[in-house]
Amino acid sequence: MSRSTLVLLVAMITGFAVLCGLGTWQAKRLVWKEALLAKIEQRLAGEPRPLSQVVAMHEAGNDIEYIPVRLKGRFLHDREQHFFATHKGASGWYVYTPLELEAGSSNSLQIVFVNRGFVPYERKDPATRPDGQAAGTVEITGLARSAPGDKPSAVVPNNDLAKNIYYWKDLSNMSAQAGFKMSGSVLPLFVDAGETPNPGGLPVGGVTMIDLPNNHLQYAITWFGLALALLGVGGCFLYARLVNERKALGS
Template sequence: MLLGLGLVLLLILLALGTWQVQRLHWKEGLLQTIDQRTHSAPLPLAEVEKEFASTGDVDYTPVTVSGTFLHSGERHFYATWEGDAGFNVYTPLALDDGRFVLINRGFIPYDLKDPAKRAEGQIQGKVTITGLARNPLPAKPSMMLPDNDVAKNIFYWKDRDAMAASAGLPAGFTLVPIFIDADKTLNPGGLPIGGVTIIDLPNSHLQYAMTWYGLAAALAAVLILRLRRPAKEE
């Protein structure tokens, strides 16, 4: 019976190792795609939207868009930057076709949450923004995250619909289905600090695979010794 359980466990360990190898290939492909995207030329928003409608994935695709900021509707996403706590400022950008897109303009320190304290950075008139397209989140990514406090304008996860609904946009507004993270072009007064997109995807699948396969090899050695023992005793 113990031998049978050992064989079952061996198969499980081998399966886990193989699964991690498959995850390794997937992660390497994902990292390669991101690298290719981030080093490509910016595309007009219309082309990025077309790709999103087709594939549902435009994460980290460079994009350029023009419009007018609706600063009264800026939403604040809790974030840290270079060791400081604060917020990433998501501001609706009104497009020429009447739609809106949420732009992550960048980071502001916690004590500068009030826009009046950084009025110089509230750019007026038509602007052109270049940055990276970001996919919307379909749901809260983790139960460990606090719920968004819409009343206080503090968001702990990027709920695109809730951000837009609380931003004071015109009735019946249409929202572009993606976010855009603005690049590090300096804003007047230095705030918000653009270019805060963090691309840091851990890739530890090879180590995990080696761990599972190593355990499988150790167990296989034990099982072989167990099978040989009766023959030696006879």
């Protein structure tokens, strides 16, 4: 076997190993994603839990994403924060309003930010939707959502605190802008309100998007297919090359 043929053989084996490794990784991701989707589906089908129970789970280090919750309190509408969003093709805002919890509903913690839902771009000012500013004690069912610790990606714009515009859910700054301190007074999570209609029709609740694409099987098949193609094409090529080398040596 010539030196160049040996190099080609090593390259083919390396490429085959890499492609198989990528296929195996995608297969493992497929198992993980299917388990995650099943977990979310099971949670969404469950009965709403008291907010205090979900808070205790969070403090114990457990995952709380998409757990149905129920809570009761009073909205502080004059402190609402606005997250830029799209809903059914329209640009606008998710309205994050601090809810002052009823005494005893979550031990020493008193405030939780609730994503009440979507309002059109031109209705950012609460004065344009007074009917939706529910007064007094309200009962809410929704989904618990984790608060990210940092901006999720460099491509996400920075929040414009001066204009009350958020591009990522920065709970610390939402709390500060609303006049609260995170330590002890604000729960370290969000609640996405459910689809219960608000007075006046705004905000439009139930806007939680659960869109977790699961293309890992397709990717795994692609990588393993490429590995087989490399094995077949490369094997035929090397075989023909070895035959030619033997003929050359015999002549």
